[in-house]
Amino acid sequence: KKIAIFASGTGSNFQAIVDAIKAGCLQMEVALLVCDKPEALVIEKAENENIKTFVINPKEYETKASFEQKINSVLLENGVDLIVLAGYMRLIGSTLLTAYKNKIINIHPSLLPSFPGKDAIGQAFRAGVKITGVTIHYVDEGMDTGPIIAQRALELSGEELLSEVEQKIHEIEHVFYPEVLQKCFVEKN
Ligand code: GRF
DSSP states (O other): OOOEEEEEEOOOOHHHHHHHTTTSOOOOEEEEEEETTTTTTHHOOOOOTTTOOEEOOOOGGHHHHHHHHHHHHHHHHHOOOOOOOEEEOOOOHHHHHTTTTEEEEEESSOOSSSOTTTTHHHHHHHTOEEEEEEEEEEOSSSSSSOOEEEEEEEOSSSSOOOOHHHHHHHHHHHHHHHHHHHHTTTOOO
């Protein structure tokens, strides 16, 4: 399976997926990183791993459709069959949703449908929930609303600092995302 990872930020999940592939735990190939932020740290990570990077500035496109058509043409050129979002801070539009129907997945740092959107870890922390976690789901036109593929829970005592909760959530993500990709998108096919 050839995947494109879409990311806008640090890229720790990008790195975890690449590391799982290198360790032989995940039988996929990262054909491409797609990044919408030229200054994002994830770009450097891709360069260090010799992974092809496509940086695209949405401001240079008049419409979401033309922006996504450009991305789609690069995905097709690279033989991408699955899109893996990892901290991509932009809603996917109908162009890519149609071209990659049921082939776009996302990871979200809460137990959806609780706490969609930005700063999910902070939202859950401030709500004082005693169970939170990580969700992997198919992407639809909404914000973190698509069908759920897998979830992993994290219990909180209420004594943790926000930074500790963030660290625990990210640790789960980095193990869970490669695991679910392998189980649901390699072994099932
Ligand atoms: C992760 O917490 C992911 O769940 C969310 O955005 C964050 C991306 O972090 N969608 P990173 O760029 O992979 O380090």
